[in-house]
Amino acid sequence: MLSMFKSIPTHMDYKGQKLAEQIFQGIILISAVIGFVYGLIIEQFGWTVYIVLAGFAVSCVLTLPPWPMYRRNPLSWQPAVPESSGELTQKPQESLKKKKHK
Amino acid sequence: MNTVLSRANSLFAFSLSVMAALTFGCFITTAFKDRRVPVDIRVSKVMLKNVDDFTGPRERSDLGFITFDVSADILHRPVFDWNVKQLFLYLSAEYATKSNALNQVVLWDKIVLRGENTKLNLRDMKSKYFFFDDGNGLRANKNITLTLSWNVVPNAGILPLVAGRGYVSLPFPDSYEVARSY
Secondary structure, eight states, rough: OOHHHHHHHOOOOOOHHHHHHHHHHHHHHHHHHHHHHHHHHHHHHHHHHEEEHHHHHHHHHHHHHOOGGGGGOOOOOOOOOOOOOHHHHHHHHHHHHHHHHH | OOOHHHHHHHHHHHHHHHHHHHHHHHHHHHHHOOOOOOOEEEEEEEEEEEEEEETTTTEEEEEEEEEEEEEETSSSTSSSSTTTTEEEEEEEEOOOSSSOOOEEEEEEEEEEETTTTOEEEEOOOOOOOOOOOOOSSSSSSEEEEEEEEEEEEEEOOOOOOEEEEEEEEEOSSSSSOOOOOO
16 A cells, blocks of 8 residues: 555656746745735735635646656766676675675 | 655745735735724714612612614725724713713624625614613713724734714703603
8 A cells, every 4th residue: 555655756856846846936926916916906805815725726736746847857877887797706605605604 | 855745845834924924915005094984973862860770889870871873984995995804883972970080881882794784874773781870970961972983803913993083972961751650
């Protein structure tokens, strides 16, 4: 069960994290400005709260799941060093030695 | 570590901060406005009795009965803005007696919620509460002033107490109404 949840991908790369943060801050600030002006005009503060909540919901959908646009710049890791045959042969030898000590 | 939970946390915290700033803005936009509006009070009937006041020191006290009209544009734009949830209106009588320089008695009150009737226009209202003096100060009192005031219950900020512009002063009769027994 737990491994099923862990298998869901949630990772964003570094540029994607920055982009996600800028997107949710922008959406919430814009909805706050719209809500403030609208509430001031119709004299209902409740509508300001609703509009900010709508902005919150939209930015949740847009920035919580790791959409493909947040994974466009993956880190370029060094290519995996192919394991040399010497190491492969040494390790069994070490284990063999330990066994001999015993 | 940037996970779904840490992103949700920062999103929620940022939304709450923005909401707090908006609430403060709502308070600031209404903090310095003048909420007084003209009020028209008329008294159509005054009656004075001298009855046993069982709450007091077992003497007969003055009890006034007032029938009044109140009209005010209370719920218009200047009073009911976006930082007002409800108004608590009350009509109070102020007068001076020999024993007290200032007496204040609340005769009637009313709660007006947001979205209710836009004008206050009441005719021939009887007072809701007893107009008892704590002695015999109402008889032949020449200057009893009725004023309408209200508390503003806001969404955010201070709780203003506003006195309406306009009052009525009236003299009380010199003699008591006699209780008739049939």
